[in-house]
Amino acid sequence: MAKSYYSTVLDHPADDVWAVIRPFDHYAxxxxxxxxxxxxxxxxxxxGAVRRVTNGGNTLRQVLLAHSDVDRSxxxxxxxxxxxxxxxxxxxxxxxxxxADGRSFIEWWATFDCxxxxxxxxxxxxxxxxxxxxxxxxxxxxSDGAGRTRTGT
Amino acid sequence: MAKSYYSTVLDHPADDVWAVIRPFDHYAxxxxxxxxxxxxxxxxxxxGAVRRVTNGGNTLRQVLLAHSDVDRSxxxxxxxxxxxxxxxxxxxxxxxxxxADGRSFIEWWATFDCxxxxxxxxxxxxxxxxxxxxxxxxxxxxSDGAGRTRTGT
Amino acid sequence: MAKSYYSTVLDHPADDVWAVIRPFDHYAxxxxxxxxxxxxxxxxxxxGAVRRVTNGGNTLRQVLLAHSDVDRSxxxxxxxxxxxxxxxxxxxxxxxxxxADGRSFIEWWATFDCxxxxxxxxxxxxxxxxxxxxxxxxxxxxSDGAGRTRTGT
Amino acid sequence: MAKSYYSTVLDHPADDVWAVIRPFDHYAxxxxxxxxxxxxxxxxxxxGAVRRVTNGGNTLRQVLLAHSDVDRSxxxxxxxxxxxxxxxxxxxxxxxxxxADGRSFIEWWATFDCxxxxxxxxxxxxxxxxxxxxxxxxxxxxSDGAGRTRTGT
Numbered sequence: 126m127a128k129s130y131y132s133t134v135l136d137h138p139a140d141d142v143w144a145v146i147r148p149f150d151h152y153a154x155x156x157x158x159x160x161x162x163x164x165x166x167x168x169x170x171x172x173g174a175v176r177r178v179t180n181g182g183n184t185l186r187q188v189l190l191a192h193s194d195v196d197r198s199x200x201x202x203x204x205x206x207x208x209x210x211x212x213x214x215x216x217x218x219x220x221x222x223x224x225a226d227g228r229s230f231i232e233w234w235a236t237f238d239c240x241x242x243x244x245x246x247x248x249x250x251x252x253x254x255x256x257x258x259x260x261x262x263x264x265x266x267x268s269d270g271a272g273r274t275r276t277g278t
Numbered sequence: 279m280a281k282s283y284y285s286t287v288l289d290h291p292a293d294d295v296w297a298v299i300r301p302f303d304h305y306a307x308x309x310x311x312x313x314x315x316x317x318x319x320x321x322x323x324x325x326g327a328v329r330r331v332t333n334g335g336n337t338l339r340q341v342l343l344a345h346s347d348v349d350r351s352x353x354x355x356x357x358x359x360x361x362x363x364x365x366x367x368x369x370x371x372x373x374x375x376x377x378a379d380g381r382s383f384i385e386w387w388a389t390f391d392c393x394x395x396x397x398x399x400x401x402x403x404x405x406x407x408x409x410x411x412x413x414x415x416x417x418x419x420x421s422d423g424a425g426r427t428r429t430g431t
Numbered sequence: 432m433a434k435s436y437y438s439t440v441l442d443h444p445a446d447d448v449w450a451v452i453r454p455f456d457h458y459a460x461x462x463x464x465x466x467x468x469x470x471x472x473x474x475x476x477x478x479g480a481v482r483r484v485t486n487g488g489n490t491l492r493q494v495l496l497a498h499s500d501v502d503r504s505x506x507x508x509x510x511x512x513x514x515x516x517x518x519x520x521x522x523x524x525x526x527x528x529x530x531a532d533g534r535s536f537i538e539w540w541a542t543f544d545c546x547x548x549x550x551x552x553x554x555x556x557x558x559x560x561x562x563x564x565x566x567x568x569x570x571x572x573x574s575d576g577a578g579r580t581r582t583g584t
Numbered sequence: 585m586a587k588s589y590y591s592t593v594l595d596h597p598a599d600d601v602w603a604v605i606r607p608f609d610h611y612a613x614x615x616x617x618x619x620x621x622x623x624x625x626x627x628x629x630x631x632g633a634v635r636r637v638t639n640g641g642n643t644l645r646q647v648l649l650a651h652s653d654v655d656r657s658x659x660x661x662x663x664x665x666x667x668x669x670x671x672x673x674x675x676x677x678x679x680x681x682x683x684a685d686g687r688s689f690i691e692w693w694a695t696f697d698c699x700x701x702x703x704x705x706x707x708x709x710x711x712x713x714x715x716x717x718x719x720x721x722x723x724x725x726x727s728d729g730a731g732r733t734r735t736g737t
Contacts, residue, residue, distance in 0.1 A: 126432025126519060126542045133684035134593055171324040172345040192325040193344030193353075195368075200348060212547070213432060215348075223689070225592035225716070230682070230689040236432045240547060241518070257684070279585025279672060279695045286531035287440055365700070366585060376536070378439035378563070383529070383536040389585045393700060394671070410531070477630040478651040497652030498631040501659060501674075506652070521654075 127211075127239060129248050131256035132232040137267045139222040139229035143197040145267065146218060149189045150176055156262030159183075175204055183208070190215065197221065211237040211247055231260060280364075280392060282401050284409035285385040290420045292375040292382035296350040298420065299371060302329055302342045309415030312336075328357055336361070343368065350374065364392040364400055384413060433517075433545060435554050437562035438538040443573045445528040445535035449503040451573065452524060455482055455495045462568030465489075481510055489514070496521065503527065517545040517553055537566060586670075586698060588707050590715035591691040596726045598681040598688035602656040604726065605677060608648045609635055615721025618642075634663055642667070649674065656680065670698040670706055690719060 135142055145154050148169030152161040159180030167174035172192055178185040186204040193199070198219035207214050216235035223230055233256040239247050288295055298307050301322030305314040312333030320327035325345055331338040339357040346352070351372035360367050369388035376383055386409040392400050441448055451460050454475030458467040465486030473480035478498055484491040492510040499505070504525035513520050522541035529536055539562040545553050594601055604613050607628030611620040618639030626633035631651055637644040645663040652658070657678035666673050675694035682689055692715040698706050 126434075126544055128432075130681075131683045132681065132689070134682060134687075134689070168321060168324050170326055171321050172347055173323055190348045191344070191346030193346070194325055195343045195353060200346070221689075221691070222589075222591065223593055224590045224711070225719075228593075230591070230593070230680075232680070238432055238544065238547065238550070241544065244544070252683070260684075279587075279697055281585075283528075284530045285528065285536070287529055287534075287536070374536075374538070375436075375438065376440060377437045377558070378566075381440075383438070383440070383527075385527070391585055391697065391700065391703070394697065397697070405530070413531075474627060474630050476632055477627050478653055479629055496654045497650070499650030499652070499659075500631055501649045506654060 126236050127244050127248055128234060128236050129251035129256065130232070130234040131252045131260065132230065133257075133260050133264075134223060135220075135229045135231055135260075135264055135267060137229060138227050139197055139220045142220045142229050142231060142263070142267065143194075146220070146263065147194075147197075147199075149174055149192070149199060149201070152176070152178065154263045154266040155259035156265075157259070191217075209239075209247065209250075210243070211239040213238050231263075233260060279389050280397050280401055281387060281389050282404035282409065283385070283387040284405045284413065285383065286410075286413050286417075287376065288373075288382045288384055288413075288417055288420060290382060291380055292350055292373045295373045295382050295384060295416070295420065296347075299373070299416065300347075300350075300352075302327055302345070302352060302354070305329070305331065307416045307419040308412035309418070310412070329354075344370075362392075362400065362403075363396070364390040366391050384416075386413065432542050433550050433554055434540060434542050435557035435562065436538070436540040437558045437566065438536065439563075439566050439570075440529065441526075441535045441537055441566075441570055441573060443535060444533050445503055445526045448526045448535050448537060448569070448573065449500075452526070452569065453500075453503075453505075455480055455498070455505060455507070458482070458484065460569045460572040461565035462571075463565070482507075497523075515545075515553065515556075516549070517543040519544050537569075539566065585695050586703050586707055587693060587695050588710035588715065589691070589693040590711045590719065591689065592716075592719050592723075593682065594679075594688045594690055594719075594723055594726060596688060597686050598656055598679045601679045601688050601690060601722070601726065602653075605679070605722065606653075606656075606658075608633055608651070608658060608660070611635070611637065613722045613725040614718035615724070616718070635660075650676075668698075668706065668709075669702070670696040672697050690722075692719065 150161055150163040150169035159178055161176055161178045164175045170192055172189055174189045176187050187201045188204050189201050191200040200217040202215040214235055214237040218233045220229050220231045235251055303314055303316045303322035312331055314329055314331045317328045323345055325342055327342045329340050340354045341357050342354050344353040353370040355368040367388055367390040371386045373382050373384045388404055456467055456469040456475035465484055467482055467484045470481045476498055478495055480495045482493050493507045494510050495507050497506040506523040508521040520543040524539045526535050526537045541557055609620055609622040609628035618637055620635055620637045623634045629651055631648050633648045635646050646660045647663050648660050650659040659676040661674040673694055673696040677692045679688050679690045694710055
C-alpha cells in the first residue's frame with residue numbers, strides 16, 4: 126500500500142496540542158485558507174461527522190472515522206472523490222508526550238491507492254506539501270499563544 | 279494489571295451488530311434496567327460524552343474515551359468513583375466480521391486496579407456478571423429483530 | 432490500499448491453534464504442497480528469519496517481520512518479487528479465544544499494491560484461493576489430532 | 585492498571601537505534617552492569633527466548649513476548665517473581681522516526697499490579713530509576729559511536 130508519513134517534535138505538551146487539534150471542525154491551526162464547517166450540526170468530536178472545507182471555488186468533504194482521547198488521535202477519509210487521483214485515502218493524526226522534557230511528538234500519516242507509476246510522487250506530495258506544511262503551521266499557531274488561549278477556555 | 283475479557287460469536291453481520299451498539303446512549307440491547315441519557319445534549323458517538331445510567335436509586339456515569347467506525351469499537355471509563363471497589367476501570371467493546379459465514383465475533387474487556395486479594399474475584403465478576411450477561415442480552419436483542427429494525431432506519 | 436481479509440471460527444482453543452501455527456517454518460497445516468525450510472539455520476519464531484517454500488520447480492521466500500505470543504500473531508512479507516504481479520505484500524495471521532465456548536477466532540489478512548484494474552481480482556484471489564483454503568486445511572489438520580499431538584510435545 | 589511510561593528524543597535515526605536495541609541479549613547499551621545471556625542457545629530476536637541478567641549475586645530472568653521489525657519494538661516480562669513486589673509486569677520498548685529531522689522518538693513503558701498504597705511509588709520508580717536512566721545510557725552509547733559500529737557490522 127502507498128503510505129505517506131510525517132512526524133515532528135513540538136515545543137508544547139501533548140495535552141495542549143491535542144486540545145488545539147482535537148475538534149475536527151477547527152482547522153485554522155493548519156494554516157489552510159478557507160472556511161471549515163461540519164454538516165448537519167454535528168460536533169467536531171463526533172464520529173461520522175462530515176467537515177466541509179471551502180476555499181474559493183473548491184470544496185473538500187471529509188468524514189471523521191475514529192477519534193480517541195486516550196490516544197490523542199483521530200482518523201478521517203474523503204467523502205466522495207478526493208481532489209487528487211488517488212483512492213481509499215485515509216489519514217490519522219496522533220500526538221504523544223515526550224516524557225523527558227514535556228514536549229510532544231506528533232505523527233500524521235495516510236494510506237491510499239494510486240496508479241503505480243505515480244506512487245512515489247503522491248507519497249512525497251502528501252508528506253511535503255501536506256503534513257509537513259500543516260504541522261509547521263501548527264507549530265506557529267501554538268507558539269503564537271493561540272494554543273494557550275484555546276486550551277485555557 | 280487486572281484484566282477481564284469476554285468474547286463470543288453472534289449470528290448477525292458485524293455491521294448490523296455495530297449499528298445496534300454504536301450509540302453510547304443506546305444501552306437497551308444490554309438488558310440493563312433503567313434509563314440511559316447523555317449529559318449536556320451530546321451525541322452518542324461524540325467522544326467525551328458522559329452517559330448517565332439511572333436504575334432505581336442508583337446512578338452510574340461513564341465517559342466515552344474513544345469511538346471508531348473503522349474498528350467498530352468504543353472505549354469508556356467511569357466518571358468519578360465506580361460502583362465497585364476498583365480503580366482506573368476502562369473498558370472496550372469491539373465487533374469484527376467472521377468472513378467465512380457472515381456472522382460476527384464480539385469482544386468486551388476491561389482493565390482496572392483493585393486490592394490484590396480481590397483481584398480474581400473482580401476479574402471473574404466483570405466477565406461473568408457483566409460482559410457475558412450483556413452480550414447474551416445483545417444476542418436476544420438482535421434475534422428479536424430489534425437489531426434489524428434499528429439498522430433498517 | 433488493497434486489503435484482503437478472511438476470518439473464521441475454529442473448534443479448538445486459541446492456545447492449541449497458536450501452538451500449531453506459531454512456528455514460521457511449520458507450514459504443513461496449511462495444506463501447501465512442498466517443503467518449507469528456514470534459511471541460515473534460524474528458528475521459526477525468530478524475527479528476520481526467511482522461509483523458503485519449495486514446490487516442484489517453484490520457490491517462494493518470505494521473511495518474518497513480527498511475532499507475538501501476546502497477540503498470538505505473526506506478520507511476514509515476500510523477499511524479492513512475489514509470485515504475483517503485486518507489490519509490498521505484507522500479511523498477518525492472528526488467533527483469539529472465543530471466551531464463551533473455548534473455541535477460537537482466527538484472522539488472516541494482507542495489504543498490497545497492484546494495478547488499479549486488477550485490484551478486485553487480487554483482493555478476492557488472496558481471500559478465496561489463499562486464506563480461506565489454508566484455514567480450511569488448518570481446520571482439518573486440527574481435527575485430525577495433529578494439533579493435539581503437536582501441542583502435546 | 586498501574587502504568588509507567590517514559591519517552592525521549594534521540595539524535596540518531598530510528599533504524600540505527602533499532603539496530604542497537606533490537607537483540608534481546610544485547611543490553612550493554614542500557615548501562616546495566618553484569619552479564620546478559622540467552623538460555624538454551626536461543627537468539628536475541630527469537631520470541632520466547634529467556635535472557636538471564638547476572639549482576640553480582642543477583643540474577644534476573646526475562647522472556648521475550650513479542651518482537652517486531654515493522655514497529656521497531658519488543659515486549660518482555662519477568663520469568664518467575666520479579667525483583668520488586670509487583671505482579672504481571674510486562675514492558676515494551678519502541679522507536680519511531682522523527683521524519684522532520686532524521687532523529688528518533690523512543691518510548692518505554694510497563695504495566696503491572698502492586699499494593700494499592702505503593703502504586704505511585706513503583707510507577708515513578710520504573711520511570712525514573714529504570715527507563716529514564718537506561719535511555720540516558722542509550723543516548724551515550726549511540727553518541728560514543730558504539731551504535732555506528734554495531735550497525736555497521
